[in-house]
Amino acid sequence: xxxxxxxxxxxxxxxxxxxxxxxxxxxxxxxxxxxxxxxxxxxxxxxxxxxxxxxxxxxxxxxxxxxxxxxx
Amino acid sequence: xxxxxxxxxxxxxxxxxxxxxxxxxxxxxxxxxxxxxxxxxxxxxxxxxxxxxxxxxxxxxxxxxxxxxxxxxxxxxxxxxxxxxxxxxxxxxxxxxxxxxxxxxxxxxxxxxxxxxxxxxxxxxxxxxxxxxxxxxxxxxxxxxxxxxxxxxxxxxxxxxxxxxxxxxxxxxxxxxxxxxxxxxxxxxxxxxxxxxxxxxxxxxxxxxxxxxxxxxxxxxxxxxxxxxxxxxxxxxxxxxxxxxx
Numbered sequence: 001x002x003x004x005x006x007x008x009x010x011x012x013x014x015x016x017x018x019x020x021x022x023x024x025x026x027x028x029x030x031x032x033x034x035x036x037x038x039x040x041x042x043x044x045x046x047x048x049x050x051x052x053x054x055x056x057x058x059x060x061x062x063x064x065x066x067x068x069x070x071x072x
Numbered sequence: 073x074x075x076x077x078x079x080x081x082x083x084x085x086x087x088x089x090x091x092x093x094x095x096x097x098x099x100x101x102x103x104x105x106x107x108x109x110x111x112x113x114x115x116x117x118x119x120x121x122x123x124x125x126x127x128x129x130x131x132x133x134x135x136x137x138x139x140x141x142x143x144x145x146x147x148x149x150x151x152x153x154x155x156x157x158x159x160x161x162x163x164x165x166x167x168x169x170x171x172x173x174x175x176x177x178x179x180x181x182x183x184x185x186x187x188x189x190x191x192x193x194x195x196x197x198x199x200x201x202x203x204x205x206x207x208x209x210x211x212x213x214x215x216x217x218x219x220x221x222x223x224x225x226x227x228x229x230x231x232x233x234x235x236x237x238x239x240x241x242x243x244x245x246x247x248x249x250x251x252x253x254x255x256x257x258x259x260x261x262x263x264x265x266x267x268x269x270x271x272x273x274x275x276x277x278x279x280x281x282x283x284x285x286x287x288x289x290x291x292x293x294x295x296x297x298x299x300x301x302x303x304x305x306x307x308x309x310x311x312x313x314x315x316x317x318x
Contacts, residue, residue, distance in 0.1 A: 015148070015194065016148070016151050018155035020158070023154065024154075027147075028147070031277070038277050044280070046274050046279045046282070046287075049273060050270055050295075053154060057298065057299070058302070065309045
């Protein structure tokens with residue numbers, strides 16, 4: 001039973017975070033910010049999440065390129 | 073059939089077509105990249121759950137908090153799609169768009185091998201979410217327009233027509249997509265999942281997109297340009313190792 005729970009949790013961890021915890025956390029933080037700005041102010045920050053997605057993609061690829069150049 | 077009925081059917085047909093195209097894109101993309109058995113299984117279970125909810129609630133369906141569902145499904149698709157997008161950007165920067173026959177292409181074939189009896193839960197979950205959320209939106213459209221005009225059966229027929237036509241077109245599109253290399257297909261699916269995920273997550277936060285559903289095309293163009301720029305950048309800065317599979 002415990003192993004099924006572990007497998008289930010591992011599946012969802014991989015599904016959500018994959019191999020880049022920072023990239024996924026950035027997107028989640030971007031969504032939370034979008035949600036609370038939309039709820040608590042009159043602003044319409046629909047652009048915020050796409051901007052954070054692009055930032056997350058750039059950061060993730062940049063970190064990977066940097067670690068690869070260090071290996072060489 | 074009077075003018076009101078024609079107008080109702082046309083409206084429901086067009087609105088449902090938009091949703092069915094979104095559903096079909098996800099199912100087609102996931103099926104082509106992860107295999108069909110688990111994708112159809114996920115979609116089938118999604119339809120069954122949907123049928124249970126629609127049958128059980130009937131017109132009360134519109135009381136379901138669709139914004140919360142959009143938010144959860146949107147964020148999950150976005151987070152998963154972004155992983156595929158990132159990994160396929162790296163692969164394309166290493167191999168280019170045209171090289172084929174890599175190990176990923178085998179994923180589309182793997183269900184013909186000994187793995188066919190195992191369920192790919194990732195494909196199952198993606199397909200389930202896409203079919204369930206979009207199916208629920210179609211049911212909302214049918215109930216809203218059908219109940220408002222007291223012609224619910226006509227609205228159901230219009231939605232069914234949209235589903236049949238888009239399913240037929242998807243089957244045709246699948247033949248053409250078979251020639252696309254696996255890593256490029258994964259890039260396209262990652263791009264689409266990231267786009268739909270962003271769109272739904274923002275809608276789930278109770279924000280309206282400028283231009284409504286047309287914003288999907290804007291998001292797709294934005295992510296395509298950014299990811300192609302990343303491919304170009306990484307091609308000039310070669311990476312040491314390949315990323316793992318999602």
